[in-house]
Amino acid sequence: MAATTDDTAGHTDGGDGRGDASGPGPEPAPRRRGRLAFAVSVFGELLITTGLVLGLFVVYSLWWTNVLADRKADRQGDKVRDDWAHSAPRGPGALDTGEGIGFLHVPSMKNGVVLVRKGTSTGVLDDGVAGYYQDPVKAALPMTGKDGNFALAAHRDGHGAKFHNIDKVHQGDPVVFETRDTWYVYKVYAILPETSKYDVGVLSAVPRESGVRKPGHYITLTTCTPVYTSRFRYVVWGELVRTVKVDASRTPPRELR
Amino acid sequence: MYGWIWRHLPGNAWVRALISLVLALAVVYVLFQYVFPWAEPLLPFNDVTVDHQ
Numbered sequence: 152m153a154a155t156t157d158d159t160a161g162h163t164d165g166g167d168g169r170g171d172a173s174g175p176g177p178e179p180a181p182r183r184r185g186r187l188a189f190a191v192s193v194f195g196e197l198l199i200t201t202g203l204v205l206g207l208f209v210v211y212s213l214w215w216t217n218v219l220a221d222r223k224a225d226r227q228g229d230k231v232r233d234d235w236a237h238s239a240p241r242g243p244g245a246l247d248t249g250e251g252i253g254f255l256h257v258p259s260m261k262n263g264v265v266l267v268r269k270g271t272s273t274g275v276l277d278d279g280v281a282g283y284y285q286d287p288v289k290a291a292l293p294m295t296g297k298d299g300n301f302a303l304a305a306h307r308d309g310h311g312a313k314f315h316n317i318d319k320v321h322q323g324d325p326v327v328f329e330t331r332d333t334w335y336v337y338k339v340y341a342i343l344p345e346t347s348k349y350d351v352g353v354l355s356a357v358p359r360e361s362g363v364r365k366p367g368h369y370i371t372l373t374t375c376t377p378v379y380t381s382r383f384r385y386v387v388w389g390e391l392v393r394t395v396k397v398d399a400s401r402t403p404p405r406e407l408r
Numbered sequence: 409m410y411g412w413i414w415r416h417l418p419g420n421a422w423v424r425a426l427i428s429l430v431l432a433l434a435v436v437y438v439l440f441q442y443v444f445p446w447a448e449p450l451l452p453f454n455d456v457t458v459d460h461q
Contacts, residue, residue: 310454
């Protein structure tokens with residue numbers, strides 16, 4: 152109310168200053184219109200503000216979260232590489248599930264190297280990493296050497312968007328998982344471009360939806376689809392082709408060269 | 409609303425413009441630092457896992 156009065160008073164003053172010749176104009180009319188105009192202008196400003204905030208939210212989700220996540224993932228990745236460089240060699244099957252267990256290389260996604268950590272909670276995935284499932288199905292880690300499914304999830308958009316280009320992965324493309332001592336080379340053999348978010352069968356040790364029937368060493372990548380939404384899930388399956396021992400200079404396998 | 413803020417800022421137009429800019433940046437900071445991180449998990453844009461829920 153105070154603002155209304157101020158507003159009207161200001162306008163009236165200005166008008167009086169300019170139009171002295173016309174004398175005192177019709178006073179009540181501008182005040183009534185002023186109140187309506189004030190209400191309309193506040194409403195308009197609220198709409199503009201809402202639009203700006205929503206626009207900023209898009210900037211936040213698609214850009215800023217990536218900046219933060221990439222920074223975090225880089226730091227954690229460096230730490231893992233540091234630990235690898237400074238720790239004594241371990242026997243096969245040794246697990247290090249602390250900060251990260253290894254790195255995922257998917258050349259067809261063109262997103263560099265993705266750190267892999269335990270769990271698929273928001274807290275883990277928001278750090279710009281790929282997480283291996285603990286729930287609803289426990290993923291089988293390749294280092295154990297046992298049959299099973301190494302099931303991973305990562306963000307499609309925002310928070311590093313590590314699986315953004317999952318739709319660029321085709322059958323036959325290599326997926327390489329790098330650990331301290333071994334390169335695990337998988338080959339993509341099946342893709343499910345759209346499935347329900349309740350479709351936990353895609354994670355099972357023998358993922359029947361991908362067409363396999365026998366136990367083996369599988370890898371599963373899951374993320375959301377279509378881009379910028381979470382309506383469905385996109386799934387890519389690979390099977391272990393071979394393993395390569397890491398040499399002194401960490402020469403990548405030929406699939407990554 | 410914005411007009412009201414403008415009229416209640418001290419100083420001449422330049423000082424007011426500067427203060428407005430600082431205020432706008434403060435609002436953006438609060439949004440990015442506190443409001444959006446709080447709101448994001450409540451919105452259905454970034455669920456990437458399959459589960460039973």
